[in-house]
Amino acid sequence: MHASADALVLGPSRVIVSGWDGLGLVIDGPADGTPSNYLDAVFDDASARETFFSLVDTHGLVVCKNLDLNPEPYRFVGGTRGKGKLSQGEYFHHDGCSTPIKPRINEIRCPDQPATRTMLTSIAPFPDVVTAMLMELPTFWMRDERLRRWRETAQADEAVGVDPAVMQGRLNQAIRALNPEDARAFFMAVDRRIGAYAQPWALRESRFMANDNPMVTVQHRRACYPPCEPGTPNGHLLKRWPAEELPPPH
Ligand SMILES: [Fe+2]
Numbered sequence: 001m002h003a004s005a006d007a008l009v010l011g012p013s014r015v016i017v018s019g020w021d022g023l024g025l026v027i028d029g030p031a032d033g034t035p036s037n038y039l040d041a042v043f044d045d046a047s048a049r050e051t052f053f054s055l056v057d058t059h060g061l062v063v064c065k066n067l068d069l070n071p072e073p074y075r076f077v078g079g080t081r082g083k084g085k086l087s088q089g090e091y092f093h094h095d096g097c098s099t100p101i102k103p104r105i106n107e108i109r110c111p112d113q114p115a116t117r118t119m120l121t122s123i124a125p126f127p128d129v130v131t132a133m134l135m136e137l138p139t140f141w142m143r144d145e146r147l148r149r150w151r152e153t154a155q156a157d158e159a160v161g162v163d164p165a166v167m168q169g170r171l172n173q174a175i176r177a178l179n180p181e182d183a184r185a186f187f188m189a190v191d192r193r194i195g196a197y198a199q200p201w202a203l204r205e206s207r208f209m210a211n212d213n214p215m216v217t218v219q220h221r222r223a224c225y226p227p228c229e230p231g232t233p234n235g236h237l238l239k240r241w242p243a244e245e246l247p248p249p250h
Contacts, residue, residue: 007031011048013038018065023125023197023218025059029066035204037068043242046249053243056105060216061123061197062208069206073245074109074238086183091172092122092129092190092219095211096241103241106211108220110201110237117201117235122187122223123209124196127164129219132194133171136186141174188225198223201235208242 008017008027015038018026030036042048056062078089095106110117124132134151142148150167153160160167175183191198197207210217228234240246 010038010052011042011045013041020063022195023123024061024063025055026063027065029064033066035066035068037070039064039067039069039206043246044249049246049249053105056208057210057213057215060125060210060218063197063199064206064208065202065204067204067206069109071111071238074111074240077108077237077239085176085180087222089222090184090187090224091175092124092126092133092168092187092221094126094217094219095209095239101241101244102212104210104212104243105241106209106220106239107206107242108209108237108239109206110203110235112203113235115233115235117237118232119228119234120198120200120223120225121207121220121237122191122196122198123207123218123220124191124194126217126219127168129190129194129196130164130168130171132190133168133175136189136193137171137174138178138182138186144170144174146170147174184224184227187221187223191223201237203235 006017006019008015013036014031016028016031018028020026030038039052042052052062094102096102108121131154134147134154137147137151142151147170150160150162175186178186190196209220
């Protein structure tokens with residue numbers, strides 16, 4: 001696999017890389033814009049599969065557009081918009097954090113379907129997103145000594161020296177005390193500060209996220225902006241863990 005200025009060779013396929021300069025690597029797909037299953041042959045070959053997964057590990061996020069893939073073994077992404085409070089999926093999280101297996105890569109896919117997917121999925125680098133959360137925390141939370149100390153340390157560009165997952169847990173507790181509108185505004189500000197990938201979904205788009213590696217991982221969350229009107233049709237998403245769930249390569 002190798003890349004030139006605008007093209008990338010994935011196994012037997014040559015695909016176009018977008019000029020996107022934000023978080024992640026965005027692949028527009030085949031040069032003629034016609035959707036194709038350009039990752040099937042990559043996943044079928046052990047070496048090409050590992051090279052693709054390494055690309056995800058390196059960039060944190062690889063977005064593949066105009067991608068037709070076999071619908072197996074995807075699962076529906078669950079979760080609803082919480083009434084009166086944010087649902088769990090609206091907080092930044094790694095995938096599989098409550099299961100014994102933490103998958104190496106989490107793929108979320110917007111399949112071809114009649115309804116537009118209006119809700120966004122925001123994707124941000126971890127643990128930087130925790131620092132962004134500390135910075136955007138409403139001032140009144142500075143009455144909490146730990147949060148104040150962590151923020152002052154981060155503002156001084158010093159290492160806080162606390163497990164980011166522990167800090168995020170405390171931050172999430174604080175955010176739960178906000179009303180949903182303020183909590184969603186908070187996360188929107190975090191998205192802006194961190195430069196999260198929160199682009200609208202296209203049909204036949206898959207996002208491959210580094211979820212567990214010692215290099216660059218990302219977290220994701222369901223983002224409700226612009227505000228979602230209850231009852232508005234909203235396309236669904238699918239997911240799978242390609243490193244663990246795809247059939248073994250040849
Ligand atoms: Fe998730």
